[in-house]
Amino acid sequence: MMKWSSTLASLLPLTASWSLAEPCAPVPPDFSLTPAQPRGTRELPDPFVNVEGNRISKKSEWACRRSELAQLAQTYELGPIPGPPTSLDASVVNNNQLIITIRVDSKTTNFTANITYPTTGTRPYPGFIVIGGSPSIPIPANVARVNLPLDSLANFASSSRNIGRFFDLYGASHGAGTTAVGVWAVSRVIDAVSLAAKTGAVAIDPARLGVTGCSRNGRAALAAGGFDERVALTVVQETGAGADSCYRLRDDDKPRYDVCNSVECPGTDQGQARVFLDRFMNNPSGLPFDRHSVAALVAPRALLVLQDDLTFNQPRSSFQCMGATKKVYEALGVSERMAVSLRGGHELCKFPKEQQGLLDAYIGKFLLGEGGDVGETDVVEMNSSWLKPGDIRPAYSWRAPKLE
Numbered sequence: 001m002m003k004w005s006s007t008l009a010s011l012l013p014l015t016a017s018w019s020l021a022e023p024c025a026p027v028p029p030d031f032s033l034t035p036a037q038p039r040g041t042r043e044l045p046d047p048f049v050n051v052e053g054n055r056i057s058k059k060s061e062w063a064c065r066r067s068e069l070a071q072l073a074q075t076y077e078l079g080p081i082p083g084p085p086t087s088l089d090a091s092v093v094n095n096n097q098l099i100i101t102i103r104v105d106s107k108t109t110n111f112t113a114n115i116t117y118p119t120t121g122t123r124p125y126p127g128f129i130v131i132g133g134s135p136s137i138p139i140p141a142n143v144a145r146v147n148l149p150l151d152s153l154a155n156f157a158s159s160s161r162n163i164g165r166f167f168d169l170y171g172a173s174h175g176a177g178t179t180a181v182g183v184w185a186v187s188r189v190i191d192a193v194s195l196a197a198k199t200g201a202v203a204i205d206p207a208r209l210g211v212t213g214c215s216r217n218g219r220a221a222l223a224a225g226g227f228d229e230r231v232a233l234t235v236v237q238e239t240g241a242g243a244d245s246c247y248r249l250r251d252d253d254k255p256r257y258d259v260c261n262s263v264e265c266p267g268t269d270q271g272q273a274r275v276f277l278d279r280f281m282n283n284p285s286g287l288p289f290d291r292h293s294v295a296a297l298v299a300p301r302a303l304l305v306l307q308d309d310l311t312f313n314q315p316r317s318s319f320q321c322m323g324a325t326k327k328v329y330e331a332l333g334v335s336e337r338m339a340v341s342l343r344g345g346h347e348l349c350k351f352p353k354e355q356q357g358l359l360d361a362y363i364g365k366f367l368l369g370e371g372g373d374v375g376e377t378d379v380v381e382m383n384s385s386w387l388k389p390g391d392i393r394p395a396y397s398w399r400a401p402k403l404e
């Protein structure tokens with residue numbers, strides 16, 4: 001067994017890249033929109049208006065606005081995401097089992113991220129962190145996979161909130177929902193890959209890492225891509241509520257789907273923190289942001305959102321919500337780094353071949369670093385037997401500024 005150890009203070013990339021640990025300015029804990037939106041308002045808040053009420057006009061202001069949104073998402077929705085631990089060890093057994101040991105004060109836990117190496121390509125390989133373990137997108141043969149067993153860190157079963165190795169470290173009363181634990185866990189996997197890559201024990205290039213997941217694991221993928229700036233490409237597959245659909249738009253999918261017959265009802269959902277479920281589930285217009293802004297945390301890095309037309313994934317709401325996120329990419333002048341593709345006619349997490357070209361273009365451009373024509377990446381498309389472009393309603397009255 002080979003083993004590398006570090007106190008994180010000595011590992012520059014780990015702390016330097018955790019930009020959200022040092023916010024530009026703390027958001028007041030009781031922050032709310034002014035003027036407040038009346039209950040039931042469908043309008044998505046303008047993501048460019050900061051906490052002080054000013055609309056940003058420069059690209060350089062996005063970093064601080066992003067930090068505000070990251071704080072709001074933690075305070076109101078996800079629960080707190082702990083920063084780097086006291087120490088982290090990475091060891092590799094049987095060539096491809098990456099054992100990540102994490103100490104926080106006097107408590108220690110570990111988990112294993114199994115790596116599947118490419119059959120072609122050159123070391124160090126680009127890689128995908130696959131939340132939940134088995135990928136449901138076709139990952140090319142020249143890209144590595146690092147499996148993240150999120151359930152062992154935070155159990156998603158509704159009867160077992162706050163159970164898992166994350167809570168062994170931080171205590172059962174910690175406020176993180178499972179999406180927040182997913183963010184934390186992806187960051188620890190990147191810490192470990194970065195550490196072990198330095199000695200060649202892991203043949204993965206930490207600068208070319210993607211994150212992916214489907215359904216509830218897709219929620220964690222979207223949030224992890226948003227919070228950890230070391231993620232180069234985020235591929236979010238078929239998530240719906242609590243990820244790529246906006247809370248204020250949830251009634252758009254009625255009558256085919258009523259969100260309150262689902263796991264998203266108060267008290268049951270494990271993705272969000274309890275504070276969210278108690279305060280906002282029945283009053284989303286009381287939230288000082290919505291999901292379009294949380295997805296925008298990924299900007300300006302690459303984001304591919306794959307959607308289906310399964311009613312429980314709230315396709316109308318999701319498509320409109322991600323359209324609002326795309327405005328942030330447009331404003332930053334990087335429209336080609338975000339695509340939204342809704343394809344119906346398949347079961348949950350069964351990747352349809354029609355999305356292959358778009359996925360290949362994203363992987364080619366943002367993970368493999370291929371020059372030349374790898375395909376169109378500035379895409380917003382919908383193909384469903386029952387959902388038509390005319391079913392999509394405007395969800396906001398603001399326009400994307402042209403940030404200088």
Ligand SMILES: *[C@@H]1O[C@H](CO)[C@@H](O)[C@H](O)[C@H]1NC(C)=O
Nearest residue numbers: 091099100101108109110111
């Ligand atoms: C991981 O933790 C388990 C206890 O949960 C322990 O038995 C095992 O030895 C640890 N593995 C390593 C490599 O530290």
Ligand SMILES: *[C@@H]1O[C@H](CO)[C@@H](O)[C@H](O)[C@H]1NC(C)=O
Nearest residue numbers: 097112113114133147148149
């Ligand atoms: C990692 O791979 C080993 C060997 O195939 C297997 O026994 C173990 O269950 C895997 N661990 C996880 C977390 O998937």
Ligand SMILES: *[C@@H]1O[C@H](CO)[C@@H](O)[C@H](O)[C@H]1NC(C)=O
Nearest residue numbers: 343345354381382383384385
């Ligand atoms: C939707 O996809 C099907 C199957 O790929 C294709 O035949 C059809 O032309 C597409 N429709 C639109 C409007 O793009």
